[in-house]
Amino acid sequence: MRRFILFQFSSVWVLVFLITAPAFGQEADLIRQAGNFFKPLPEKLSAPENNPATPEKVLLGQMLFFEPRLSKSGAISCNSCHNLITGGVDNLPTSPGHMGQLGGRNSPTVLNAGVQFAQFWDGRAASLEDQAKGPILNPVEMAMPDESSVLARLRSIPEYVALFKKAFPGEKEPLTYDNVAKAIAAFERTLLTPSRFDDFLKGNAKALTDAEKKGLQLVIQKGCIACHNGVGAGGGQYQKFGIAEPYASSDDPGRFNVTKKETDRFIFKVPLWRNVTRTAPYFHDGAVWDLREAVRTMGKLQLKINLTEEEIDLIVAFLHSLEGTVPEAALKLPVLPTSASATPKPVLK
Numbered sequence: 001m002r003r004f005i006l007f008q009f010s011s012v013w014v015l016v017f018l019i020t021a022p023a024f025g026q027e028a029d030l031i032r033q034a035g036n037f038f039k040p041l042p043e044k045l046s047a048p049e050n051n052p053a054t055p056e057k058v059l060l061g062q063m064l065f066f067e068p069r070l071s072k073s074g075a076i077s078c079n080s081c082h083n084l085i086t087g088g089v090d091n092l093p094t095s096p097g098h099m100g101q102l103g104g105r106n107s108p109t110v111l112n113a114g115v116q117f118a119q120f121w122d123g124r125a126a127s128l129e130d131q132a133k134g135p136i137l138n139p140v141e142m143a144m145p146d147e148s149s150v151l152a153r154l155r156s157i158p159e160y161v162a163l164f165k166k167a168f169p170g171e172k173e174p175l176t177y178d179n180v181a182k183a184i185a186a187f188e189r190t191l192l193t194p195s196r197f198d199d200f201l202k203g204n205a206k207a208l209t210d211a212e213k214k215g216l217q218l219v220i221q222k223g224c225i226a227c228h229n230g231v232g233a234g235g236g237q238y239q240k241f242g243i244a245e246p247y248a249s250s251d252d253p254g255r256f257n258v259t260k261k262e263t264d265r266f267i268f269k270v271p272l273w274r275n276v277t278r279t280a281p282y283f284h285d286g287a288v289w290d291l292r293e294a295v296r297t298m299g300k301l302q303l304k305i306n307l308t309e310e311e312i313d314l315i316v317a318f319l320h321s322l323e324g325t326v327p328e329a330a331l332k333l334p335v336l337p338t339s340a341s342a343t344p345k346p347v348l349k
Contacts, residue, residue, distance in 0.1 A: 038229060045192065062187045097141040098139065151175060157337050249288075
């Protein structure tokens with residue numbers, strides 16, 4: 001009798017194995033297949049040789065990221081357009097800058113920006129350091145008239161003078177415009193948001209739901225991975241917006257403005273998919289608010305595919321697996337130093 005019970009018990013487990021083994025095999029195949037196109041986020045980003053990361057530099061960079069006195073009006077900080085609590089963006093088509101002026105393009109997310117091969121929609125900045133210098137002096141954005149005006153404000157605040165000395169020890173003049181950018185970049189490299197998709201890529205098949213796995217299969221099968229790939233699932237190449245059909249909502253020439261080459265007209269840096277579910281509105285002009293509509297548009301304009309409603313739902317489901325968590329330390333608002341009597345006043349015009 002005992003032998004019969006053991007036989008029955010063993011038979012049940014053999015049956016379970018025969019039923020589930022194909023599913024396990026398919027999931028392992030999908031993980032391997034996904035690994036051909038995507039890579040998990042590293043625990044930390046490597047820093048350039050001329051800007052090694054230190055806790056003192058990252059802390060200073062965090063303070064400068066939230067510092068509105070880097071703007072002419074004293075009212076706009078990096079975080080104004082790249083809000084860390086709303087996906088690293090301001091969720092507006094284009095961002096209001098100095099005296100309410102609107103920028104020409106949608107503000108891209110700062111989260112995971114360090115994994116990209118270039119910065120800005122047109123790639124005009126080669127690094128986070130180069131990018132950090134731009135908005136502060138842009139007359140439409142933070143509108144500081146020149147580098148010396150930025151330094152005059154910071155040098156008038158004794159606490160910032162001391163913080164720059166700690167962040168850049170041994171330098172004859174630690175408080176420079178280059179070092180402002182280096183500190184901000186050092187902080188931004190910490191803004192990595194690991195997601196369930198990273199767990200999946202590392203071998204945890206249960207990290208994704210069945211719908212998300214089907215969506216992943218679709219983005220591979222349909223060819224989305226030709227542009228959205230790598231660590232950021234984007235941010236690794238330039239691509240024409242409107243390969244199969246022209247994009248009618250904007251006449252922005254894209255990278256042409258940088259290179260003046262006709263072949264770069266309507267060419268843009270491929271945006272990141274990471275946290276894309278939180279960064280509406282979409283595209284360089286922020287013209288599309290609904291992610292489903294953005295997916296539909298990309299299928300039509302880039303791949304010449306009319307995706308079905310079910311396919312769109314599944315792709316959007318997969319994109320939710322790329323939602324990540326902002327590092328807790330980055331979300332702690334730094335206490336900024338008080339202006340001194342000599343600190344130049346804001347200019348509201």
